[in-house]
Amino acid sequence: MGEICGPISCGRLSHNPYHWQCMDTTELRKALEGGRTGTDWTESVARFFAAGDLTYGHGTDNPRDEAYWLVRARQGWSEQAWAAPPDGGLIEGTVELARCRVVQRKPLAYLLGEAWFAGLRFRIDERVLIPRSPLAELIENRFVPWCRIQPGDRVLDVGTGSGCLAIAAAHYCAGASVDATDISEDALTVARRNVCEHGMEDRVGLIRTDLFAGLTGPYRIILANSPYVPSERLEELPAEYRHEPETALDGGRSGLDVVERLLEGALSRLAPDGLLVVEVGEAEQPFRSRHPRLPATWLEFEHGGEGVFVLTHGELAGYLHA
Numbered sequence: 001m002g003e004i005c006g007p008i009s010c011g012r013l014s015h016n017p018y019h020w021q022c023m024d025t026t027e028l029r030k031a032l033e034g035g036r037t038g039t040d041w042t043e044s045v046a047r048f049f050a051a052g053d054l055t056y057g058h059g060t061d062n063p064r065d066e067a068y069w070l071v072r073a074r075q076g077w078s079e080q081a082w083a084a085p086p087d088g089g090l091i092e093g094t095v096e097l098a099r100c101r102v103v104q105r106k107p108l109a110y111l112l113g114e115a116w117f118a119g120l121r122f123r124i125d126e127r128v129l130i131p132r133s134p135l136a137e138l139i140e141n142r143f144v145p146w147c148r149i150q151p152g153d154r155v156l157d158v159g160t161g162s163g164c165l166a167i168a169a170a171h172y173c174a175g176a177s178v179d180a181t182d183i184s185e186d187a188l189t190v191a192r193r194n195v196c197e198h199g200m201e202d203r204v205g206l207i208r209t210d211l212f213a214g215l216t217g218p219y220r221i222i223l224a225n226s227p228y229v230p231s232e233r234l235e236e237l238p239a240e241y242r243h244e245p246e247t248a249l250d251g252g253r254s255g256l257d258v259v260e261r262l263l264e265g266a267l268s269r270l271a272p273d274g275l276l277v278v279e280v281g282e283a284e285q286p287f288r289s290r291h292p293r294l295p296a297t298w299l300e301f302e303h304g305g306e307g308v309f310v311l312t313h314g315e316l317a318g319y320l321h322a
């Protein structure tokens with residue numbers, strides 16, 4: 001599930017304690033009224049967020065980037081609007097969104113209905129996990145050096161949620177065709193909208209199924225960002241995460257129930273020169289303990305994130321048939 005800022009990053013707030021003083025909506029409104037630039041607005045909203053004791057990790061990892069996202073989204077991501085003095089007509093809506101973010105602890109992506117992933121914008125609501133996987137970096141690099149996708153290659157995204165991995169894979173890998181599955185019809189409804197908005201109807205097929213059921217392959221790449229939170233830990237997650245669908249997070253008793261099934265089912269659908277790419281995030285250590293002999297390569301990411309491994313067809317076959 002990871003954490004990635006994508007384009008929504010504009011540097012850190014200074015750690016001057018002044019920034020972390022309490023701020024209510026009246027003060028926020030006043031600060032916005034006095035703001036002369038988009039940056040002033042960003043600083044004011046950031047102070048409001050910082051005072052709100054929020055948990056980040058749904059597209060940003062600090063109050064300032066979160067505030068920047070809110071301000072830019074309110075301006076419709078217009079460069080002209082950002083460069084000009086802020087429009088006073090946006091103040092009330094901005095205050096209300098900031099208030100909801102703090103009071104409801106609802107991730108900003110749900111409040112705005114958008115998230116950024118691999119440089120692309122996706123429509124998001126509470127039927128899907130908010131895109132944040134470090135797999136974005138791998139996809140933007142077209143899977144090189146692990147795999148060199150050729151025109152006509154097939155890619156499978158298991159548990160597609162919003163469709164972000166599948167659509168990004170189609171966007172960056174010219175000529176590849178992508179299948180994307182999910183067990184949740186609700187998630188597929190959101191994914192369908194994103195497929196249409198990105199004009200990917202001919203490149204990305206959406207299939208409702210349990211993991212790989214009914215799929216034959218062969219796929220050159222199988223991607224999966226599966227649920228990996230142990231069921232009993234779901235209630236301990238920060239409030240922001242509890243707005244996300246349980247099906248997207250709940251990895252069963254061990255946290256790795258879905259991932260285990262994925263390992264078993266992938267082999268018969270993977271091409272002989274194919275690659276399995278799986279994100280297990282914070283479950284990396286438990287997963288490694290369960291599979292000490294699995295010849296997985298754990299990836300390092302320039303832009304942050306962890307818990308992703310790759311396995312070739314040969315490595316997976318060797319392991320499962322040993």
Ligand SMILES: C[S@@+](CC[C@H](N)C(=O)[O-])C[C@H]1O[C@@H](n2cnc3c(N)ncnc32)[C@H](O)[C@@H]1O
Nearest residue numbers: 131159160161182183184210211225226247248
């Ligand atoms: C962690 S979310 C990942 C969503 C998306 N791929 C992303 O990276 O943002 C896991 C997704 O897997 C789906 N899922 C859970 N169990 C599944 C299963 N047995 N078969 C297919 N999809 C499943 C969930 O509905 C959810 O959309």
